[in-house]
Amino acid sequence: MSALVWLHGGSLSCTDPAMEANPDAPAIFVFDRPFLQENRIAFARLQFMYEGAISALRGRAQTRACVGVQVEEILKFAKNCGCTAVHATQVYSPELERTFDALEEAGLEVVVYAADRLTSYSGSVKRFSAFWRKVEREVLG
Amino acid sequence: MHSVELETNLATREAITEHLAQMLEGLYSTDAMASETDGSREAALGELEAFSARGYGRRNFIDADTSRLSAYLRHGQLSITEVAAHAKQHATGRERDEFLKQLSWREFFYLVMEQEGTGTLQNLEPPKYAVRWQAELPDDIRDGDTGLPCVDAWVERLVTDNYLHNHERLWFAAYVTHFRRVDWKAGWDFFREHLLDGDIASNALSWQWVASTFSNKPYFMNQENIAKYSGNRWCATCRVACPFRKSYETLERELFGTTFS
Numbered sequence: 427m428s429a430l431v432w433l434h435g436g437s438l439s440c441t442d443p444a445m446e447a448n449p450d451a452p453a454i455f456v457f458d459r460p461f462l463q464e465n466r467i468a469f470a471r472l473q474f475m476y477e478g479a480i481s482a483l484r485g486r487a488q489t490r491a492c493v494g495v496q497v498e499e500i501l502k503f504a505k506n507c508g509c510t511a512v513h514a515t516q517v518y519s520p521e522l523e524r525t526f527d528a529l530e531e532a533g534l535e536v537v538v539y540a541a542d543r544l545t546s547y548s549g550s551v552k553r554f555s556a557f558w559r560k561v562e563r564e565v566l567g
Numbered sequence: 568m569h570s571v572e573l574e575t576n577l578a579t580r581e582a583i584t585e586h587l588a589q590m591l592e593g594l595y596s597t598d599a600m601a602s603e604t605d606g607s608r609e610a611a612l613g614e615l616e617a618f619s620a621r622g623y624g625r626r627n628f629i630d631a632d633t634s635r636l637s638a639y640l641r642h643g644q645l646s647i648t649e650v651a652a653h654a655k656q657h658a659t660g661r662e663r664d665e666f667l668k669q670l671s672w673r674e675f676f677y678l679v680m681e682q683e684g685t686g687t688l689q690n691l692e693p694p695k696y697a698v699r700w701q702a703e704l705p706d707d708i709r710d711g712d713t714g715l716p717c718v719d720a721w722v723e724r725l726v727t728d729n730y731l732h733n734h735e736r737l738w739f740a741a742y743v744t745h746f747r748r749v750d751w752k753a754g755w756d757f758f759r760e761h762l763l764d765g766d767i768a769s770n771a772l773s774w775q776w777v778a779s780t781f782s783n784k785p786y787f788m789n790q791e792n793i794a795k796y797s798g799n800r801w802c803a804t805c806r807v808a809c810p811f812r813k814s815y816e817t818l819e820r821e822l823f824g825t826t827f828s
Binding site: 435436437438439440441442457459460462463465466467468469470471472473474475476477478479480481482483484489490491492493494495498499502515517518519520523541542543544545547550551553554557558561562565566 | 568569570571572573574575577580583584587588590591593594595596597598599600601602604605606607608609610611638641642643644645646647648649651664667668670671672673674675677678679680681682684685688726729756759760761762763765766767768782783
């Protein structure tokens with residue numbers, strides 16, 4: 427089963443877990459037109475992200491960067507590359523979850539990699555001071 | 568909705584600006600100007616290499632040498648573990664520990680986000696004082712035209728540098744939510760528009776922390792605090808009627824109708 431890597435706004439590096447796990451896979455970055463039409467975002471932010479994206483894509487044989495409807499563009503790229511799975515790294519955002527769901531509904535297997543973590547803490551969180559007491563030794567060690 | 572292919576082999580930052588300005592026309596809210604900060608992984612590594620945490624103990628002063636790595640952490644050009652590993656290798660003593668503690672706030676915010684999901688974009692708790700916030704950010708704030716030199720300078724820096732020191736972020740958030748009675752969500756949206764590190768987890772939760780919807784009491788400051796941590800940058804020559812020039816006790820009573828201490 428061949429995979430492609432989706433680089434989203436929280437994973438703009440060749441060292442992203444999904445990228446490192448698939449060093450020879452095609453990779454895509456999409457500026458989501460509907461999101462940018464609905465939300466005010468400064469140009470400087472978009473260039474900063476794009477510089478991260480092209481730096482991450484550099485050196486890969488098959489890449490694509492585009493502006494469009496995110497899900498549609500990923501599906502189109504998957505079809506062109508003959509890929510049946512999309513690999514991406516988890517960051518928590520409503521848009522990302524919606525994209526994962528839509529890709530799955532469209533028939534792609536979605537493989538999600540855990541984001542890099544500073545601690546192994548997995549309990550509930552409410553106030554930083556309580557969290558810090560639990561992780562201080564691990565973080566400073 | 569049509570799609571547009573983007574060029575990835577662009578030799579300079581100026582070429583990227585020119586290309587994106589054309590290809591993303593109508594999809595950005597400002598002039599097509601790049602930030603001084605380069606978003607590539609290579610630039611991120613350069614910034615990380617240059618960071619030693621020396622002077623980090625002064626981080627609350629706005630002229631302090633802070634890491635400026637947050638945008639790279641936000642967008643993934645740097646990972647939190649490689650930044651922590653760098654700090655452990657190159658920093659020492661209290662400055663090392665303080666930097667690692669600050670880094671842990673990022674982890675904390677992401678865990679809250681994971682736990683609360685989209686609820687992070689709503690009040691996580693009721694505000695700790697009786698308040699009716701207005702939904703929209705007033706134009707004079709958005710335009711940096713409040714007449715308060717410090718507030719207008721924060722807006723100017725936000726819009727032109729796409730960065731604000733953490734203390735300026737807190738002051739601005741307190742001004743917007745408590746002094747002007749504007750919903751933190753409008754302020755967060757303004758930050759997300761401009762900050763290179765704008766995101767939901769760190770920024771929305773920091774706004775909620777100031778607003779008291781994710782803390783036990785509202786965060787606020789007075790003029791003395793601004794003068795101290797800004798090195799008197801604005802106060803020395805300021806001649807306006809300053810809304811911050813009061814004791815904490817008076818401000819608490821006026822802003823919240825109660826005391827929290």
